Amino acid sequence: MSSQTKDTGREELRAARRQSRQYYWFVGIFSALVNLLMLTGPMYMLQVYDRVLGSRSVATLIALTVLVIFLYSMMGLLDYVRGRVMGRVAARFQAALDLRVFDAVLRRAAVQPDELSQTGLRDLESVQRLMSSPVLLAAFDIPWTPVFLFGLFIFHPWMGSLAVVGGGFLICVTIANQIISRDPTLKSNMAVMQAERTSDQIRSEAEMVQALGMRSDAFTRWIGARGQALSGQITSADITGTFTTFTKAFRMLLQSLMLGLGAYLVLQGELSSGAMIAGSILMGRALAPIELAIGQWPLVTRARKGWDNLAQLLTEVPAEKERTALPKPAARLDVQQATVVAPGEQQAALRMISFNVNPGEAIGVIGPSGSGKSTLARALTGIWRPAGGKIRLDGASLDQYGPDVLGHHIGYLPQRVTLFDGTIAENIARLSPQPDAGAVVEAAKKADAHDMILKLPQGYDTRVTSIGGRLSGGQMQRIGLARAMYGDPVILVLDEPNSNLDNEGSEAVNTAIKGFKAAGKSVLIMAHRPAAIKECDKLLMLEAGQRVAFGPKDEVLQQMVKNHQQIQKAATPGGVR
Numbered sequence: 001m002s003s004q005t006k007d008t009g010r011e012e013l014r015a016a017r018r019q020s021r022q023y024y025w026f027v028g029i030f031s032a033l034v035n036l037l038m039l040t041g042p043m044y045m046l047q048v049y050d051r052v053l054g055s056r057s058v059a060t061l062i063a064l065t066v067l068v069i070f071l072y073s074m075m076g077l078l079d080y081v082r083g084r085v086m087g088r089v090a091a092r093f094q095a096a097l098d099l100r101v102f103d104a105v106l107r108r109a110a111v112q113p114d115e116l117s118q119t120g121l122r123d124l125e126s127v128q129r130l131m132s133s134p135v136l137l138a139a140f141d142i143p144w145t146p147v148f149l150f151g152l153f154i155f156h157p158w159m160g161s162l163a164v165v166g167g168g169f170l171i172c173v174t175i176a177n178q179i180i181s182r183d184p185t186l187k188s189n190m191a192v193m194q195a196e197r198t199s200d201q202i203r204s205e206a207e208m209v210q211a212l213g214m215r216s217d218a219f220t221r222w223i224g225a226r227g228q229a230l231s232g233q234i235t236s237a238d239i240t241g242t243f244t245t246f247t248k249a250f251r252m253l254l255q256s257l258m259l260g261l262g263a264y265l266v267l268q269g270e271l272s273s274g275a276m277i278a279g280s281i282l283m284g285r286a287l288a289p290i291e292l293a294i295g296q297w298p299l300v301t302r303a304r305k306g307w308d309n310l311a312q313l314l315t316e317v318p319a320e321k322e323r324t325a326l327p328k329p330a331a332r333l334d335v336q337q338a339t340v341v342a343p344g345e346q347q348a349a350l351r352m353i354s355f356n357v358n359p360g361e362a363i364g365v366i367g368p369s370g371s372g373k374s375t376l377a378r379a380l381t382g383i384w385r386p387a388g389g390k391i392r393l394d395g396a397s398l399d400q401y402g403p404d405v406l407g408h409h410i411g412y413l414p415q416r417v418t419l420f421d422g423t424i425a426e427n428i429a430r431l432s433p434q435p436d437a438g439a440v441v442e443a444a445k446k447a448d449a450h451d452m453i454l455k456l457p458q459g460y461d462t463r464v465t466s467i468g469g470r471l472s473g474g475q476m477q478r479i480g481l482a483r484a485m486y487g488d489p490v491i492l493v494l495d496e497p498n499s500n501l502d503n504e505g506s507e508a509v510n511t512a513i514k515g516f517k518a519a520g521k522s523v524l525i526m527a528h529r530p531a532a533i534k535e536c537d538k539l540l541m542l543e544a545g546q547r548v549a550f551g552p553k554d555e556v557l558q559q560m561v562k563n564h565q566q567i568q569k570a571a572t573p574g575g576v577r
């Protein structure tokens with residue numbers, strides 16, 4: 001990938017961050033005030049030691065203390081406000097990108113369910129967490145460290161020098177922490193995600209795990225993943241913990257050393273005792289943000305990785321372009337020399353396929369397992385883009401329709417039907433927030449699923465889960481068909497629509513196909529079972545990703561029988577040689 005393309009995703013992230021630019025200024029100004037107010041403690045000490053103790057004036061002490069209470073209250077208030085503002089800036093950043101990232105995740109997962117598509121939303125969350133954490137506020141405080149150090153130089157050059165040497169050492173420790181903890185932290189994060197994935201998968205396939213007696217092996221696999229995650233977390237926590245403890249102890253030592261140096265300078269008559277105490281406090285303030293950053297480093301590492309991942313994801317899955325809306329198409333498909341390569345594969349699953357579908361036609365796509373029927377279904381529904389050739393719906397290539405628009409024109413019943421958690425009506429209405437009850441019932445009627453749904457305990461309001469819940473395989477398939485027919489599509493692509501159906505169910509699907517054809521629409525049926533092609537007018541036969549026949553159903557079937565007989569004859573001793 002060229003660096004130019006890489007930047008588009010990063011630019012999108014930066015643009016989302018820039019949306020809150022004015023708030024950063026606000027936080028920056030508040031941070032300046034907070035840091036100035038942090039001088040309250042040292043100043044108070046200076047005044048108490050040098051003025052109050054010298055003059056023995058209780059009134060001065062009371063006046064100073066009242067002032068200090070006020071200044072600390074102001075500091076607390078400003079610190080609280082800047083924390084709240086950053087929390088909202090982070091939420092705003094996430095809200096600005098949530099939909100875009102989810103869309104990118106979804107589009108990538110449809111063609112390439114890899115790590116990037118699985119972690120996208122978590123990556124966004126990790127950046128949001130860093131933005132709302134105290135570490136980011138520490139980043140606003142760190143520029144003030146030199147100011148505090150300068151203050152120390154004013155007290156005495158030696159004190160300033162000690163603080164610079166100590167602070168420099170702490171910065172070196174921070175860098176070492178970053179270098180040493182980076183890989184273990186990333187590995188531990190990956191292991192945690194892998195363990196989560198394993199447990200999700202086992203949970204979603206609970207029935208099969210139980211039925212095939214896979215429980216103990218599944219547990220072993222999960223415990224393995226979990227063990228790796230835990231040991232990774234321990235290693236990473238050990239490293240960060242070591243650095244945190246060391247930094248804390250070192251900072252405390254440095255503070256005492258500063259006090260000791262101050263005392264020595266007092267004894268030499270070069271410093272007042274107030275400056276001695278104030279200097280020690282000032283140095284503590286100067287180094288506090290560095291210490292905080294070291295303690296929270298895993299958060300920083302995770303967020304940086306998240307930022308890089310998001311930049312890559314958004315670059316590789318660019319935002320959908322606005323398309324000119326096209327009128328509702330006629331049920332005409334034209335497939336010309338289409339070559340389709342499955343994501344991540346080298347070899348084409350479909351090669352130079354051409355055929356056409358006219359309004360009112362049903363086409364059966366037949367062929368042995370692995371011949372490319374489902375691949376064709378994915379290409380026709382726009383899930384996989386052809387690597388070569390064109391697929392046109394009523395003259396326009398599929399990518400001229402937006403994905404949601406195309407989904408409404410071409411109804412799709414996948415080979416393996418999965419539903420979403422919700423009611424049957426919501427599922428048929430494709431999760432529409434305001435399902436059109438009339439359209440839901442109409443789709444169910446067209447799919448001949450209406451009576452079957454009414455027989456369920458709560459009819460259309462029966463709740464189902466992603467794996468169906470109370471529904472049988474055949475019932476899920478018929479609800480899947482109703483879902484494909486929702487919204488008045490012009491073309492239906494049905495991948496093995498009757499694989500789970502009994503005779504009655506198959507007949508119901510055939511009735512649905514008949515009705516669809518009669519309305520001038522067209523249907524493509526990827527089929528294994530003869531019952532599925534009953535309503536087909538033409539057949540497309542695939543073998544090893546290539547078209548071996550296309551034409552009227554009877555002709556193709558006759559040709560199949562002829563080929564079969566020839567093969568049998570050739571295989572029989574004394575047959576055709």
Ligand SMILES: Nc1ncnc2c1ncn2[C@@H]1O[C@H](COP(=O)(O)OP(=O)(O)OP(=O)(O)O)[C@@H](O)[C@H]1O
Nearest residue numbers: 342343345349367368369370371372373374375376
């Ligand atoms: N997601 C995928 N990633 C990589 N290769 C794939 C993917 N899906 C299918 N293939 C490959 O594409 C080829 C065609 O598979 P396809 O699922 O289209 O066959 P099919 O005719 O629908 O088979 P079946 O009748 O068993 O459903 C096969 O070689 C398969 O390995």
